[in-house]
Amino acid sequence: MRLKPESQAQQRVAAQPQHPHRLGVGSSGPDVKRLEKKLIQHGLLKGRADDHFDTQTRAAVKQFERQNDFKHVDGVVGNGVWRRLELGAAHEGHVSEQKLAGARDTFRTVTINVKSNPVMDQAAVVHDVKRAASQGSLIGWNEISPDRYFKAIRDLGPGWGHYMPRDGGLRIPNPISWKKSEWKLQGEPGFLRTHHGKEEVSPNRYITWVKLKNKETGKTIVRMNTHLVSGAWSGNKPHKEWRQDMWNKHMDKLHDLVAHFEKKGYPVIVGGDFNRDSYKVLGNQVKYDNKLNVGTHGHSTYDYLMHTPNGSLKSHGANVDHGYRSDHDGVSVKYTIKG
Structure with missing residues (x-):
């Protein structure tokens, strides 16, 4: 029996690998990892492929759709994108269209100490700033001094928001940055001086924080950033007793501040x-997202990311990046935020 032309067309479509569900923000599984590997091969996605579809993955898909003249550019992977990327048949890790409506989202946050004692040359500073910006949409910076360090952060461009407070005439060296495409600042950010410095021993120390609304889920989180006095628990620094006293006072204030927002x-x-x-600097008040036995400053683990266990955030593990010019490594953590 001779098939009608439209039936032949239908038969050709049926023979092509079909993607039974869509992939979008909130999807996870092996198919997401395959997708991200392809996007990396096309130069559209930076970093390493994992099995979680986040807003960075969506941005890469949108860029692919624009490059290939898709009529609808939405960052959602359906049959057309899947076939154009030559990924073949899909079978795992999908979410229904209802779940793509924004029930949850994923993001990365980074903490990095950009060494300033002694100061680095500006090329090294710019390298570290850009590296951190490529790894997350929410960054806590430490040891940001002198002013040219702040300039390197501001030079990330208009797509980034920054909290760079001053304490009187002193620019606080613990700013926070966020991608405006993913986050909206809520209310006034703040800082707390935990103690005054001691001449020729240590500068003033601070906690900075911002409240940010995730544009995908509408959920607001608090991101805190801090840098404690050195030498309180290691080495033979002078005034060690003073350092330990200041370290403990700092942590008491941090504990109270976390409890306040909780x-x-x-x-x-x-x-x-x-x-x-x-x-475990905050005891059982938080979950520690990077392993405490993986060095971030030589063999020592000094740099931490942690979150309060209220059920709104889920960590997908940490990455310690040794590719910075600073004497500290960058730590990034991927979280799911539930709307």
């Missing part, structure tokens, strides 16, 4: 350079 119902992410090796 009581208001906000999930809190805390990051920074804690200058205490492989130690």
Whole structure:
């Protein structure tokens, strides 16, 4: 029996690998990893492929759709994108279209100490700033001094928002940055001076924080950033007793601040350079997202990312990046935020 032309067309479509569901923000599984590997091969996605579809993956898909003249550019992977990327048949890790409506989202946050004692040359500073910006949409910076370090961060461009407060005439060296495409600042950010410095021993120390609304889910989180006095628990620094006293006072204030935002119902992410090796600095108040036995400053684990366990955030593990010019490694963590 001779098939009608339209039936032949239908038969050709049926013979092509079909993608039974769509992939979008919130999807996970082996198919997402295959997708991200292809996007990396096309130069559209930076970093390493994992099995979680986040907003960076969506941005890469949108770019692919534009390059290939798709009529609808939405960052969602259906049959057309799947076939054009030559990924073949899909079978796992899908979510229904209802779940793509924004029930949850994923993002990465980074903590990095950009060494300033002694200061680095500007090319090294710019390298580290750009490296951090390529790894996450929410960054806590530490040891940002002198002013040219701040300039390197501002030079990330208009797509980034920054909190760079001053304490009187002093620019606080713990700014926070976020991608405006993913986050919207809520209310006034803030800082707390935990103690005054001691001449020729240590500068003033601070905690900075911002409240940010995730544009995908509408969920607001608090991101805190801090850097504690060095030499309190290691080495033979002068005035060690003073350093330990200041370290403990700093942590008491951080504990109270985290508890304050917890009581208001906000999930809190805390990051920074804690200058205490492989130690649960906030006890059981938080979940520690990077392993405490993986060095971030030589063999010592000084740089931490952690979050409050209220159920709104889920960590997908940390990455310690040794590719920075600073004497500290960058730590990034991928989270799912539930709307």
